[in-house]
Amino acid sequence: MTRVHLVGTADCDLRSALLSRETARDALATYHLDQPYANTIAVETISLGAAVSLLNDLNWYLIRYTDASFVLEPSISDTEWLSRELATAVRTGAIDPHESSRYLMIYGVETGDEPRLVEPMFVTRAGETIPEYDLRDVEETLAVRVTESEFGA
Numbered sequence: 001m002t003r004v005h006l007v008g009t010a011d012c013d014l015r016s017a018l019l020s021r022e023t024a025r026d027a028l029a030t031y032h033l034d035q036p037y038a039n040t041i042a043v044e045t046i047s048l049g050a051a052v053s054l055l056n057d058l059n060w061y062l063i064r065y066t067d068a069s070f071v072l073e074p075s076i077s078d079t080e081w082l083s084r085e086l087a088t089a090v091r092t093g094a095i096d097p098h099e100s101s102r103y104l105m106i107y108g109v110e111t112g113d114e115p116r117l118v119e120p121m122f123v124t125r126a127g128e129t130i131p132e133y134d135l136r137d138v139e140e141t142l143a144v145r146v147t148e149s150e151f152g153a
Contacts, residue, residue: 001044002051003072005081007117008039008065015041017065018058027057037109038116048073052091055084070144076100081144089147101125103151108138117142122151
């Protein structure tokens with residue numbers, strides 16, 4: 001199963017913002033909504049195409065209420081997420097999935113009562129090793145592959 005992960009902005013409750021809007025609520029109606037981290041929503045879809053389609057359906061809301069959208073496609077990686085832009089590029093064939101691992105955005109994960117994602121760090125990978133997250137002391141990280149243009153933004 002392909003997973004979609006939405007990260008809300010600091011100034012809104014993402015779940016409330018999306019479910020209070022009819023079009024967003026309808027787009028999410030067939031999915032079970034999880035909340036793996038504070039102010040996030042995660043859903044499972046059947047494919048990369050379905051994940052990209054869901055993100056496109058929610059675009060108006062994502063622009064307003066999210067900081068980031070990720071896709072986890074097991075045929076590409078079991079542990080590294082793809083940014084929305086990269087997932088779309090892989091889906092359309094603009095980027096080969098096996099050539100998508102150079103640029104990364106690594107989030108720290110603060111654990112506690114409600115785990116939360118903290119400031120991302122942009123890194124380039126040399127070989128197979130992911131550079132260590134060093135912006136703060138965290139026990140876990142979440143790695144997101146990004147496009148070259150997102151990396152330089």
